[in-house]
Amino acid sequence: MTVHHDCDVLIVGSGAGGATTAAVLAEAGHHVLIVEEGPWVEQGSVVPFSLDQMDQQYRSGGVTVALGMPSIAYTEGRCAGGGTEVNSGLYWRPPEATLDSWRIKYRIKDFSTDDVLSICEEVESTLSVQKVPGEHTPASDILRRGADRLGWKNDEIPRWMTYRDGAGATEGHRQSMTRTYLPRALAAGARILCEHRLNKIVRSGRRAVSAELTDMTAATDGQNAVTISFRDVIVCGGAIQTPAILQRTGLRHRVGRTLAVHPTVKLAARFDDVVNTPDDVSVFQVKEFAPNISFGGSASHPGLVALALTDNWRDFGSAVTSWPELAIYYAAITSEGRGLVQVVPGVRDPLVTYRLTKRDRDLLGQGLGRLAMVMLEAGAKEVYPSFKGAPVVRDRADLAAMTTMFAVARASVMTVHLCSTAPMGDDDKRCATDSHGLVRGTDNVFVNDAALLPEAPGVNPQASVMAIAIRNARRYCADRAG
Ligand SMILES: Cc1cc2nc3c(=O)[nH]c(=O)nc-3n(C[C@H](O)[C@H](O)[C@H](O)COP(=O)(O)OP(=O)(O)OC[C@H]3O[C@@H](n4cnc5c(N)ncnc54)[C@H](O)[C@@H]3O)c2cc1C
Structure with missing residues (x-):
């Protein structure tokens, strides 16, 4: 019919x-x-940043990829x-x-x-774009604290949220x-x-x-x-x-x-206290190296923490049980690279490819190193960078070793900004x-x-x-x- x-x-x-x-x-x-x-899907009927939300409101459950060296995971709302x-x-x-x-x-x-x-x-x-009237989440404070200690420019980014007077970060209503x-x-x-x-x-x-x-x-x-x-x-x-x-x-x-994206690399950082707010993200961003490199907080639902640790599960996997003490952060870059979107006859979704330039690759490595530095300054006990074979970073010496070992081809690069x-x-x-x-x-x-x-x-x-x-x-x- x-x-x-x-x-x-x-x-x-x-x-x-x-x-x-x-x-x-x-x-x-x-x-x-x-x-x-x-x-x-009515706002409030599904937990924000949860796997359930990915299932209901993302295209292909959030599993979509731009092929390349490395491939870049991307997500689209649907x-x-x-x-x-x-x-x-x-x-x-x-x-x-x-x-x-x-x-x-x-x-x-x-x-x-x-x-x-x-x-x-x-x-x-x-x-109703505004800043949080009340308390920030611990994951937000971590970025601010680490950047302040390094003397790096950072700020709270306003959001499209309504709040009652004095409400904390997680009490907003998304507009x-x-x-x-x-x-x-x-x-x-x-x-x-x-x-x-x-x-x-x-x-x-x-x-x-x-x-x-x-x-x-x-x-x-x-x-x-x-x-x-x-x-x-x-x-x-x-x-x-x-x-x-x-x-x-x-x-x-x-x-x-001419697909253009902001590629990101991530890390998970473990602290002594509970820092994970599964249904919210950090409202702070570090802009010391902007526009080339920016740092921010990512969704840190326990399932996503587990995913962030899979790049070196042998060494990182045991940390998953401490997920309340872990939060995920990203380093995003402005990219010179470009990608292609092409339909393929008989296939529902288009084929997407993206090529990072040498400068993009270098920036991603620098970004991850500096982001790990912010985490250590903020008091992280262990940092787990998202690339295959990455070491656990506990101090500046580990950080230097990690930066040397980093290779974009082995990193989990992703993006949510597609243009x-x-x-x-x-x-x-x-x-x-x-x-x-x-x-x-x-x-x-x-x-x-x-x-x-x-x-x-x-x-x-x-x-x-x-x-x-x-x-x-x-x-x-x-x-x-x-
Ligand atoms: C996880 C995530 C976090 C982000 N965080 C931020 C942020 O903090 N700040 C910010 O500024 N931006 C953020 N963005 C980016 C922002 O959401 C996008 O830039 C913006 O939504 C793009 O708007 P759009 O209209 O181009 O596409 P979309 O908002 O993606 O809308 C496109 C719509 O078209 C529908 N559609 C597609 N194909 C068809 C079809 N064939 N038939 C019918 N319908 C179809 C889709 O289902 C979708 O609902 C984020 C994006 C994601 C995914």
Whole structure:
């Protein structure tokens, strides 16, 4: 059985890009239909940063990889609200210098830094971006303490959370898309079909005319075909799925060829006291070596602690029983490398590859060494770096040995920041879309998500994704108004 729907504007994906786009368009009177592959999961119904959350709200349970030397594990949200439902909620405006350089290098028209930053102000108000009013978690204090003792620049990063007066870090309520822009879009008349996967957009020349989807709800066991016709389609599936959707639609110009990420390496550190807060992450970041290298805290659920110790289980494994005294931290770098996203006929998920440059590899090694130093200064008794054959680090001498032994090829490199697979700008040699997200070679296929960011911004990217999506959505409304 095939079910058919109609709308003015079809929005594919309901994450940071899709939800904001839907709210702006619906409030301007467009008849909007959002399709989202994942389920709607109420905030609070699943423990944040848990394996259960990975199972319910991540694509492929969080097990996805960009092949390379080494391969890079990456994760994507797959639920209503996308990555905003599962992420750490750490808010960074895009740096002004980055916006300026993107405007010039990619020839982005009407891209004033002041305009983007003023949209950021609106986003901050809508998402209640703020610092923790009360106590921080022990894992946060560790980063601050270690960095302070070394005299390294560090700060608390505000989050999109609401708190009651004086509440501690773990008592916040995450202001993700299902709490903010999606309800706004729905109140303005938008509709959402969750558990509906868009497979392909059907084109007639330069115009897209309809979409083919699969209804994934348990009731239909993935058998129901769905078609949707529309005036315009805006693809917001995230930096991995958006290029795959475009390629399946026959749109390939500069699509999926410039994946940019912030690669990270990790370590687990053991202290004398209980430091693990399984359902929260550190709100401090160390920016002494930014933008090249930054340090922060990772999810440290017991299952993830076990995973972090598997690089040298023979020597590290016994530490797993002390998991309450362990927390996981990362060193992230800005990368010169780039990756590819390519659809493979007959295979559901695209093939993703990423190549780190020599400079990237060196930075990851330096980052891990300096991060271990922060841990020792903060009072860590043992540090377990995430690379095969790593030694346990207990003092500066071990640290020197660890740095010599480090090889990126043996490290567990991962990332949660994925961008730039359909970059925007008027330079058609570099960019897949025009300066406002219209895909080249089409009259009505737009992109409006992390894929548009011309480069990884060097800071947590969600605010950049949202601000650019709102800018483009407003332009869309202005263009369609007349
Ligand atoms: C674990 C984690 C931690 C992070 N921490 C932070 C942080 O602290 N601060 C920060 O700024 N950023 C953080 N990020 C990154 C941030 O979440 C992303 O930059 C942002 O969500 C990207 O928005 P997007 O709209 O491009 O994609 P997403 O938010 O990923 O949304 C894409 C949506 O499209 C849906 N979709 C994809 N394909 C299809 C299809 N074929 N049919 C229908 N629907 C489809 C997906 O299911 C998904 O819901 C984190 C990300 C992760 C995964």
